[in-house]
Amino acid sequence: xxxFPNVEKIKYEGKNTENPFAFRYxxxxxxxxxxxxxxxxRFAVAYWHTFVNEGNDPFGVGVNQRTWLAExxxxxxxxxxxxxxxxxxxxxxxxxxxxxxxxxxYGDSLETFFKNLDEIVDxxxxxxxxxxxxxxxxxxxxxxxxxxxxGAASSNNADVYAVSAAQxxxxxxxxxxxGGKNFVFWGGRExxxxxxxxxxxxxxxxxxxLYNMAIDYSNEIGHGDLTFLLEPKPKEPMKxxxxxxxxxxxxFLQKYDLTDRxxxxxxxxxxxxxxHTFEHEMAVARSYNALGSLDANQGDLLLGWDxxxxxxxxxxxxxxxxxxxxxxxxEPGGINFDAKVRRTSFEMEDLFLAxxxxxxxxxRGLKAAARLKEDRFFDKIKEERYASYQEGIGKDIIDDxxxxxxxxxxxxxxxTVTNKSGHIEAVKARLNDYIY
Ligand code: XUL
Ligand code: CO
Numbered sequence: 286x287x288x289f290p291n292v293e294k295i296k297y298e299g300k301n302t303e304n305p306f307a308f309r310y311x312x313x314x315x316x317x318x319x320x321x322x323x324x325x326x327r328f329a330v331a332y333w334h335t336f337v338n339e340g341n342d343p344f345g346v347g348v349n350q351r352t353w354l355a356e357x358x359x360x361x362x363x364x365x366x367x368x369x370x371x372x373x374x375x376x377x378x379x380x381x382x383x384x385x386x387x388x389x390x391y392g393d394s395l396e397t398f399f400k401n402l403d404e405i406v407d408x409x410x411x412x413x414x415x416x417x418x419x420x421x422x423x424x425x426x427x428x429x430x431x432x433x434x435x436g437a438a439s440s441n442n443a444d445v446y447a448v449s450a451a452q453x454x455x456x457x458x459x460x461x462x463x464g465g466k467n468f469v470f471w472g473g474r475e476x477x478x479x480x481x482x483x484x485x486x487x488x489x490x491x492x493x494x495l496y497n498m499a500i501d502y503s504n505e506i507g508h509g510d511l512t513f514l515l516e517p518k519p520k521e522p523m524k525x526x527x528x529x530x531x532x533x534x535x536x537f538l539q540k541y542d543l544t545d546r547x548x549x550x551x552x553x554x555x556x557x558x559x560x561h562t563f564e565h566e567m568a569v570a571r572s573y574n575a576l577g578s579l580d581a582n583q584g585d586l587l588l589g590w591d592x593x594x595x596x597x598x599x600x601x602x603x604x605x606x607x608x609x610x611x612x613x614x615x616e617p618g619g620i621n622f623d624a625k626v627r628r629t630s631f632e633m634e635d636l637f638l639a640x641x642x643x644x645x646x647x648x649r650g651l652k653a654a655a656r657l658k659e660d661r662f663f664d665k666i667k668e669e670r671y672a673s674y675q676e677g678i679g680k681d682i683i684d685d686x687x688x689x690x691x692x693x694x695x696x697x698x699x700x701t702v703t704n705k706s707g708h709i710e711a712v713k714a715r716l717n718d719y720i721y
Contacts, residue, residue, distance in 0.1 A: 288352045288368035292637050294375050305638060311648035313377060317655045318610070325609070325651055327619030328644060329380035329421040330373055331580075332387040334593065334625035335636055336365045348631045358390035362405050370412040376640055380419050382469075382621045385456055386426035395448060399455055406459055413463060420465040421619045422514065422550075422578065425452035428473030428522065438495040439475040439488035439527065446491065453499055461508040466617040467578055468503075469550050470496065471516040476523030489527055493541035500546050512617055513543075514550035514577045517566070519559040521591055530559040531569040538575070548577025552623055553601070554584035554591050563601055567608035578618025579605070581643060595624040595643045602650035603657075603720050610658050620647060653720045662719065666712060670705075 297315075298307035313323040339347025353364035366388070373381060388409065389401040413419065427437035427449045435441050437449035460468050475492055477483040496513065503511045515538065517528045528534045531549055538544045549570045553563040570576040582593045583601065596602055609615050622643050626635045657663065673679040678695050681687050687695075 286367065288364070288371055289375060289633060289637070291634060292375055295377060295637065295641060306634075306641070308641060308645055308648070310645040310652070311641075317651055318658065320614075322648055322651060323379070325606075325614065326644075326647055327380060327421070327615060328378045328647075329382050329619045329621040330369070330376070330378050330640065331621055331623050332365075332369065332381060332383035334623065335372065335640075336369050337387050338625050340626075340628050340631050342628055348628060349626075350631055350633055352633060358392075359401060359404070362389050362401070363408060366405060366408045366412060370416055370418065372636065373418050374416055376637065376644075378640070378644075379417075380421035380619050380621070382420075382422050382424075382623075384424050384426035385452060385459070386429055391430070395451065402455065402459070406462065410463060420460070420463045421621060422467035422469045423456055423460055423463070423465055424469040424471065425449070425456040426473070427452055433474050436474045436476070436488065436523075438492040439477075446495075450495055450498065453495065454502060457499060457503055457506070457508065457511070460511060461503075461506055465511065467512045467514050467550075468499070469514045469516055469578075470499075471550070472518060472526050472528045474522055475528070476520075476526035478524055480525075485527075489537065490541075492527065493537070493543065496541070496543055496547070500543070503546075511546075512577060513547045514618070515547055516550040516552060516555070516580065517559070518552070518555040518591075521558070530556070530561060531566045531575075535569070535573050535575060544573075544575065548575045548618075550578045550580060550618070551576070552580035552582065553596065553605070554582050554593055554623075555580075557584045557586060558589070558591060562604075564604040564608055567605065567612075571608065571612055576608070576612050576615070576618075578615060579609075579620050580623035581605075581620050581647065582622070582624040593623060593625050594627070595622065595639045597642050597646050599646055599649055599653075600720055602646050603653040606647065606650040606654035607657055607663070610654050657716075657719050660719075662716070670707065 292306055296307055297312040298304055300309045302309060311322060313321060315322050317325060338349065340349035341347040353361060353368045355361045355364060369381065385402060389398065389405040391398045392401055427433055432445050432448060438446055440446055457468060477485065499513065503509055515528055515534050517530050517534045518526050519529045520526055531551065534549060538547050551566045551570060556563045556566040567576060581596045583596045583598050585592050585594065622640060624643060626639045630639065674683050
């Protein structure tokens with residue numbers, strides 16, 4: 286049984302190939318800075334966008350042609366597992382990510398849902414053993430079910446809080462069973478619609494309580510190696526999401542003493558929605574030693590919502606990969622394509638073409654970033670720019686040998702202050718040479 290009869294295993298054929306079902310840049314075993322592309326990039330496929338998304342929008346129903354749809358929801362769920370593993374193998378991707386709700390139908394109760402999940406997770410486990418494909422992360426969808434209308438762990442309704450906690454427990458059990466290395470918390474509806482009726486401090490403290498319970502439970506069941514990842518997003522679905530951006534999320538993690546077990550899962554489109562570049566968010570996370578994993582995609586900068594497009598912007602991807610290299614890699618995280626095909630790309634084969642486009646872009650970005658690193662391009666620019674701290678009063682400042690009084694005396698005795706140009710236009714022009 287095949288769900289993708291028209292596609293063979295995708296191979297690297299080099300940049301001159303005319304075959305659209307081939308990699309032109311992503312060559313998994315090729316070494317870059319002494320490490321294979323595959324190990325640098327740790328690509329993952331997102332279950333929700335690739336196997337669940339129907340291609341609907343607020344103005345129309347789903348248009349995606351999908352071979353796994355059956356009458357019975359459990360039948361569809363089983364087909365999806367088969368299709369997913371066929372897809373990962375043909376694409377040559379080693380990891381996948383999913384929400385509980387992506388893989389199993391809810392049915393008529395929470396109890397039925399967990400039963401359905403057990404049955405599907407059995408199948409997933411079998412497929413993982415058969416293929417060697419691994420779970421990058423799973424998560425509990427605590428936003429789609431109508432009970433989450435007022436939030437999940439931030440809900441005003443304690444019964445809803447309990448359901449949300451039950452899903453998290455189940456999710457951590459599944460993670461242990463499938464050998465997951467990370468577990469994601471994306472806020473979903475954790476935020477507010479209106480501050481007039483919201484006790485923000487109360488809601489945030491309740492969210493932190495849930496996270497502490499998750500840490501305790503993972504320890505209790507012998508899954509204490511699990512890295513928890515919090516995924517910032519500023520808005521959508523709520524008007525204001527509590528995990529607005531990397532800096533806000535770090536303040537939350539520090540306030541509730543969660544930094545030992547939590548890192549950040551950063552998403553490109555969430556960064557731009559927050560008015561930041563992806564590189565900015567990554568630099569913030571790195572400054573806290575909290576860069577955990579990446580949701581690769583891109584937004585349309587002319588639109589104000591989360592379009593989750595496949596990443597093809599080489600400029601941004603190069604700077605992203607530069608941050609990954611500076612981080613010493615992304616393991617145990619990875620690069621998850623939290624991206625969906627446009628509604629106009631509704632054929633089955635588009636799922637391959639879109640992932641190939643994203644993987645080739647990341648392969649090129651990795652190579653450009655490696656060249657920048659080898660030439661110490663940014664290091665040299667920054668060393669020159671901050672040279673005043675290498676000697677004299679600057680060195681005294683960073684060696685913590687000054688106080689306000691000594692700086693007062695120095696400033697009065699120093700008669701001339703001379704600044705230097707940053708030549709940023711020239712920097713950008715030279716950067717273009719590395720990227721294109
Ligand atoms: C939503 C989003 C999610 C998370 C997982 O914007 O990015 O798919 O990545 O819940
Ligand atoms: Co995401």
